[in-house]
Amino acid sequence: MRRTQMRRLGLASVFALFLALFGLAPAANAAEPAELTFTTDTATTVPGGTVNLSMTLTNNRSYDIWFVYQTIDPTWLTTQRPDLKYSFTGCSLATATGSTPCSGTGPADLGGNYGTTVPPGQTRTVTLTLKIAEDSGCNGDIGFYSYYYAEFSDSANATGGPLYTPETRVLCA
Numbered sequence: 001m002r003r004t005q006m007r008r009l010g011l012a013s014v015f016a017l018f019l020a021l022f023g024l025a026p027a028a029n030a031a032e033p034a035e036l037t038f039t040t041d042t043a044t045t046v047p048g049g050t051v052n053l054s055m056t057l058t059n060n061r062s063y064d065i066w067f068v069y070q071t072i073d074p075t076w077l078t079t080q081r082p083d084l085k086y087s088f089t090g091c092s093l094a095t096a097t098g099s100t101p102c103s104g105t106g107p108a109d110l111g112g113n114y115g116t117t118v119p120p121g122q123t124r125t126v127t128l129t130l131k132i133a134e135d136s137g138c139n140g141d142i143g144f145y146s147y148y149y150a151e152f153s154d155s156a157n158a159t160g161g162p163l164y165t166p167e168t169r170v171l172c173a
Contacts, residue, residue, distance in 0.1 A: 075143035083137025090129035
């Protein structure tokens with residue numbers, strides 16, 4: 001039985017060496033394909049206040065990001081509060097020459113807002129301005145979650161498809 005296992009291991013090793021020599025082996029990618037991080041300019045807000053929610057996309061691959069699809073939505077608990085009134089009142093993209101207005105389809109679908117082509121090692125930051133209404137109820141967290149998908153110039157996608165980002169919360173007190 002050991003001889004059979006050794007023979008199988010030997011054949012597998014020869015096959016792997018053949019693939020590696022002729023460039024047919026799958027390439028290992030040590031870096032994550034893309035990273036999306038979230039920050040807010042304040043941890044709390046009040047009725048009539050504003051919060052800037054920033055999302056930074058970092059291209060950690062050696063290929064350009066050609067396409068990004070991203071949504072941002074309130075959590076289920078946030079939608080269950082009829083007293084809470086808020087809206088996204090602004091959206092901007094930070095560029096090397098300054099801030100520009102977003103060009104995507106709106107504050108809920110942010111993919112186009114990152115601008116096309118994010119070269120390797122570079123970042124893009126989109127900032128949404130969240131306005132709490134003056135007459136809003138304000139006793140608890142306002143939470144958001146995001147979904148995103150990225151495609152790269154080597155025709156790969158972000159780890160095989162959609163990624164759900166951690167929930168972002170702002171305390172409304």
